[in-house]
Amino acid sequence: MxxxxxxxxxxxxxxxxxxxxxxxxxxxxxxxxxxxxxxxxxxxxxxxxxxxxxxxxxxxxxxxxxxxxxxxxxxxxxxxxxxxxxxSLRVGSKIGGHFVMGHVDGIGELVSAQQTATSWEMTFSAPSHVARYIVPKGSIAINGISLTVAEYNPEAMQFQVAVIPLTYAETNLSQLIPGNSVNLEGDILGKYVEKFLTSGNPQRNVDEGNAITPAFLAENGYL
Known part of the structure; x- marks a missing residue:
């Protein structure tokens, strides 16, 4: 990890x-x-x-x-x-980014990179099986770098991140040009949420139904 x-x-x-x-x-x-x-x-x-x-x-x-x-x-x-x-992460170490497993979900491409007064705004494309885990303000790993999604266009399956100058200079993001490929890994939390929503909660009795619904969430204090 x-x-x-x-x-x-x-x-x-x-x-x-x-x-x-x-x-x-x-x-x-x-x-x-x-x-x-x-x-x-x-x-x-x-x-x-x-x-x-x-x-x-x-x-x-x-x-x-x-x-x-x-x-x-x-x-x-x-x-x-x-x-x-x-x-790899050591027990007791600081977690400054997010949990990255090192298991790449798919390959994306740099669409554009524009320098602003405070950062580099970089737009990437993502294949559909990776894009499903992308949400605004959520986390994504690009070439192993923990970054926050600033914007997401689901129709184009493209997302934008704002990269601070230090990260841009100290990683290979500065070497990328539009069209270059990058490794993408979605947030592991999103994968578990998807798993639970699609397969249900195995701890519930089969007769009660396995789907996680708004009613189930309300019954358990989530709404």
Whole structure:
């Protein structure tokens, strides 16, 4: 589990087979290396990978064919781009973003990016199976970065986020141009809500009905 607060930037290159070398390039690499251990989980552009070998300035991990197929890590252009890096959440650590699982739901695209006086306003498209979890003021992970949805256009399946200058400069968002692909992960809370609403509450008696309805919510003090 991660928080979506990027700790360092790195590069990723193939070593043959499914093995990849991730090298740190930012000034904050010591933040990751100081307690990195064999078997640890690291989010690479929002994709949870396992550390298999520790190097002087990075680590080696395996990205399965399915991971490469369903995320931007498998795209040829990926080898020439920076990747965002975050180690897994420790018990007792601060949660400054939101709960990010490192399980990418789908690939989106940058539609536009415009600099304002206080931020960068970036618009992304999302496939329908990801867009269903997007709500205004809700959370979404873009390349592993925890961001807040400013606006959402359900007809176009596009959403906008406001990125502060620090986040823009310290992540690979600054490398994106319109048309570039990004990894998207919807908020895990939305997925559980959808599950409960569509499948009902298994703790209720079958004779009482399983659907979560306004009447059920009222009976249990939610309305």
């Amino acid at each position: 991660f928080t979506g607060l990027i700790q360092a930037l790195g590069t990723m290159k193939p070593l043959g087979g499914d093995s990849w070398q991730i090298s740190f390039i930012s000034h904050s690499l010591d933040v990751i290396l100081q307690d990195l251990a064999y078997g640890d989980s690291v989010a690479v552009d929002g994709v949870c990978l396992t550390v298999e070998k520790i190097l002087n300035n990075g680590f080696v991990a395996t990205a399965s064919p399915e991971t490469l197929r369903k995320t931007t890590l498998g795209q040829e252009s990926m080898q020439t781009r920076y990747v965002n890096l975050e180690t």
